[in-house]
Amino acid sequence: MTDLKKPKVGIWKFTSCSxxxxxxxxxxxxxxxxxxxxxxxxxxxxxxxxxxxxYNISLVEGSITTLEDARKIQEIRTKSKILITIGACATAGGIQALRNFANVDEFRNIVYAKPEYISTLSTSTPIQEQTLNYVDAP
Ligand code: SF4
Known part of the structure; x- marks a missing residue:
């Protein structure tokens, strides 16, 4: 099979352990x-x-926890004919979704010496919640 006929696959990482x-x-x-x-x-x-x-197919790992994540998933969705989530982070928000039930600013202040440098959303959301309104290009 020549490269021209091969379906193109992208494997993408968002917030996750890899x-x-x-x-x-x-x-x-x-x-x-x-x-x-x-x-x-x-x-x-x-x-x-x-x-x-x-991409003919995109496999997506990880959840959406930053503004950059939220922007990038829209870009990847528009570039992908088929998008498939892999793992608990992408399908349900993952362990980082525990923040959805707590105060993320409190965590940030406890964990980081310079919390002002950490930019994050207050929630961790599955990929589907970010791409539900996607309409396939004609
Ligand atoms: S689903 Fe599990 S293994 Fe996959 S990135 Fe998330 S935490 Fe890691």
Whole structure:
């Protein structure tokens, strides 16, 4: 199969421990076989190369916890024909969603020596909540 015919796949990270990407990376032999039929065009855990392109499929790890996350997921959604969430962070907000039931400013002040440098949202939301209003381009 030539590169022109291979579906382009992007694997994206938002707020997470990167464990879901590690599981994919651990499928070493299977990944090599997959690379025969798909083009992995973006996979931060595996390569620093990032193509700014359209994707047939995007796999998304992590939840939305920063303004940058919220902006980036919209961009990735518009560039992806199919978007699939992987793991508890992306599908339900993950362990970081505990902040949804507490005061995130309190946490920030306890954890960081210079909390004023930490920019974060007060919530951690699953990917679906950020992309529900997406309408596929005609
Ligand atoms: S769901 Fe979230 S916490 Fe669990 S392994 Fe994946 S990235 Fe890590």
């Amino acid at each position: 464990g879901c990407q590690q599981v994919l990376l651990n499928c070493e032999d299977e990944l090599l076989e997959l690379a025969e039929v798909i083009e992995i065009a973006n996979f931060r855990e595996a390569s620093s190369i990032q193509l700014n392109d359209k």
